[in-house]
Amino acid sequence: MSDDLDSIDVPGPGSAAAVDQGCLCPVLINGPSTPANQLLTAPDCPMHTERLEPR
Ligand SMILES: [Zn+2]
Numbered sequence: 429m430s431d432d433l434d435s436i437d438v439p440g441p442g443s444a445a446a447v448d449q450g451c452l453c454p455v456l457i458n459g460p461s462t463p464a465n466q467l468l469t470a471p472d473c474p475m476h477t478e479r480l481e482p483r
Pocket of ligand 1: 440469474475
């Protein structure tokens, strides 16, 4: 597996693995070659919104 996300055990936004776990992020925009800092997350994604906006 990749070590790119060593501090995060959640699949990248829009990835097939993430979608399979309930990710609602845009799949068409977040391609496998999309840089991490350009990945888009959906405001209602339960997987990624939670981490990006801790409160
Ligand atoms: Zn997501």
